[in-house]
Amino acid sequence: MYETEIPQFDLNKIAESGQCFRLREMSPGQFELVALGRVLRISRQSEARYAFACGEEEFRTVWAPYFDLETDYGAFCCRVPASDGFLSRALAFGGGIRILRQDPWEMLITFLLSQRKNIPSIRRSVELLCERFGEPIGGGTELRFAFPTAESLARRSAEELAACSLGYRTEYVRAAARMVAAGELDLYRAASLRDCELLELLLSVPGVGPKVANCILLFGFHRISAFPRDVWINRMIDREYGGVFPMERYEGCAGVIQQYIFYYARSGGQKRIPET
């Protein structure tokens, strides 16, 4: 068990922020994360204090990078002018959200199947894929499953995949798994590409369009310049900025800002009338 105080870190908000689907609050203040082929249980001790069910070494080398704890999120917030009341409120509301450094392959499949699904549905499909096609992993009394490998998904029939409520996305997932399993798409080598090159590579995968590709860039490769535009983001940009978001102001961190807008919009902030 490793206990520590972490500023600007809120697991409840991260779990609900729509960037990860295998971090769950099991009971008040008790979290379970399945990621990187491991299970991590976390207990919230107080507002900023957490106890991680792992040793200090594992926390320092695996989980601190995963949760992006070395990044100063306060610096991003300073970029927002006080005159932008909407964004100021969004940042205050979502304080503690960080952009996790998740696995590129898992993000590819997760966001491929995310299209035209709501977050509970995405969560359900991801969990079904893991239970049926992932390797069992230990760590507690209940059995958990790692995210399935490309090889595992590539050898499943369309019927088996579709049974995870993938709908018309079944063939997208199948094709992506086959590309990765065959070595045609090497996501780990792709990590050395520049943002625009990586975006282009991802767009070559069937079913990956601009929104999904930007989600993979942001959540799977931690390219925090990437700015995924989904229905929620577009709705907020239309309402608050007349359809044009001042991207140039947030060069280098637009993805972080986007995540606060998304969380605020989904959490009810979209109903608030902007100050005039």
Add this chain to the structure above:
DNA sequence: TGCCAGGCTTCAC
């Protein structure tokens, strides 16, 4: 019953 969800592809024009 109809609408919506972290959209993309295809096909007219």
Add this chain to the structure above:
DNA sequence: GTGAAGCATGGC
């Protein structure tokens, strides 16, 4: 290049 239709499924 732009815009509309079609796509599966589950929750509300």
